[in-house]
Amino acid sequence: MRKIPFYKPPITIHDYLEVFRTIASGWLTTGKRNFEFSRKLAEYLGIEEKSVVLVSSCTAGLHLLFDAFDLKGKEIIIPAITFISPVEMALLVGAKPIIVDVDYDCITISPEEVEKKMNNKVGAVIPTYYGGNSYDRKVLEIASSKGIVIIEDAAHAFGTKVNGVKVGNVEKLGVDATVFSFYATKTLHTGEGGAIITNNERVLDKIKKTRLHGMDHNAWSRYQNNLVGYDITEVGFKYNFPDILASVGIAQLRVFEKMQRERKRVWDLYFRYLSDLDTIRLPKIRENTETSYHLFTIRLNTEMWSIDKLTFIKLLNDRGIGTSVHFTPVYRFTKYREVLKPDLSEFKNSEKIFSEIVSLPIYPSLSNREVEYICGVIRDLSKKYKK
Numbered sequence: 501m502r503k504i505p506f507y508k509p510p511i512t513i514h515d516y517l518e519v520f521r522t523i524a525s526g527w528l529t530t531g532k533r534n535f536e537f538s539r540k541l542a543e544y545l546g547i548e549e550k551s552v553v554l555v556s557s558c559t560a561g562l563h564l565l566f567d568a569f570d571l572k573g574k575e576i577i578i579p580a581i582t583f584i585s586p587v588e589m590a591l592l593v594g595a596k597p598i599i600v601d602v603d604y605d606c607i608t609i610s611p612e613e614v615e616k617k618m619n620n621k622v623g624a625v626i627p628t629y630y631g632g633n634s635y636d637r638k639v640l641e642i643a644s645s646k647g648i649v650i651i652e653d654a655a656h657a658f659g660t661k662v663n664g665v666k667v668g669n670v671e672k673l674g675v676d677a678t679v680f681s682f683y684a685t686k687t688l689h690t691g692e693g694g695a696i697i698t699n700n701e702r703v704l705d706k707i708k709k710t711r712l713h714g715m716d717h718n719a720w721s722r723y724q725n726n727l728v729g730y731d732i733t734e735v736g737f738k739y740n741f742p743d744i745l746a747s748v749g750i751a752q753l754r755v756f757e758k759m760q761r762e763r764k765r766v767w768d769l770y771f772r773y774l775s776d777l778d779t780i781r782l783p784k785i786r787e788n789t790e791t792s793y794h795l796f797t798i799r800l801n802t803e804m805w806s807i808d809k810l811t812f813i814k815l816l817n818d819r820g821i822g823t824s825v826h827f828t829p830v831y832r833f834t835k836y837r838e839v840l841k842p843d844l845s846e847f848k849n850s851e852k853i854f855s856e857i858v859s860l861p862i863y864p865s866l867s868n869r870e871v872e873y874i875c876g877v878i879r880d881l882s883k884k885y886k887k
């Protein structure tokens with residue numbers, strides 16, 4: 501039987517060579533390859549290098565920003581369908597996560613729900629680029645009219661453009677900060693890692709220190725400049741990014757555009773083979789957005805099926821097709837049911853979406869035949885289990 505994993509990272513000869521070079525240099529932690537990767541990211545995004553701060557994960561980036569934007573004691577508005585990171589980081593800095601419903605079509609934070617939650621305790625809104633799609637930009641108008649900080653969770657959006665502007669260009673897109681994830685399954689990966697982009701000088705100054713214990717000089721700058729000691733000027737974290745991983749990022753960035761063309765090929769094939777099925781819906785991308793093609797999440801028209809989503813997933817898995825679900829609404833997890841005490845009537849869209857969503861494999865090495873096979877299985881199931 502075929503075995504098609506949900507994800508396979510695109511590894512090329514460049515990854516081996518760049519990692520080899522770093523290891524051979526003898527400097528494994530944060531050092532000059534961090535500078536090189538930051539510079540290349542800035543070039544790709546069309547922004548200044550000083551606005552890029554590499555960190556150990558997107559989660560770490562959110563933590564550093566919540567701390568640096570002084571959100572302790574404030575409310576932070578977060579969409580119900582996202583990864584758990586912004587919720588847990590809000591709690592860890594002593595802020596209150598306020599979870600709001602998402603819009604039904606694009607699964608992104610609903611501006612109407614954000615508006616309803618506005619009050620003078622709100623400190624920040626954290627819109628997620630779901631699967632690479634943009635969120636409704638009305639959220640920006642609502643937040644900026646009230647002076648509320650916008651931190652974009654762009655874990656899925658390296659490669660996304662909004663109105664022709666790359667996500668990460670915080671100035672042109674009118675946001676306070678953007679955080680990328682370079683986790684193993686993301687469009688640009690380093691295995692683990694992330695980057696904060698902001699132009700806020702005070703915040704930049706702080707997070708460049710707090711990502712490494714609040715030190716004024718890290719080991720690389722001490723080594724470079726023959727400095728004997730360091731001072732600690734902030735209470736910090738240990739969220740710096742090692743050079744071994746930066747070298748993977750440098751290698752991946754070199755082939756990024758090519759990989760994106762391959763993701764688009766897979767995306768277009770799914771559309772070609774599945775568009776005519778009335779039992780499912782395919783991802784809907786906002787008109788102003790060019791997606792990063794991070795997720796291909798289909799939706800079951802559940803009223804037309806005699807099986808539920810979990811059975812559908814199991815039947816795909818039985819035929820060797822890996823799937824995933826993005827995401828379980830954050831308030832459904834045991835711990836967060838306890839902490840957030842959700843009123844389910846406020847989450848009608850999220851609940852319905854959760855009963856419908858299945859993410860299919862999408863990655864550069866997924867062949868045309870494999871996509872055909874996946875689509876064939878979905879068509880079979882649709883025929884067999886249509887009410």
Ligand SMILES: Cc1ncc(COP(=O)(O)O)c(C=O)c1O
Pocket residue numbers: 556557558559560582583585586628653655656680681682683693694
């Ligand atoms: C939407 C979203 N935000 C944040 C994260 C956290 O990223 P990281 O693993 O780099 O901390 C993820 C990871 O899957 C994610 O999907």
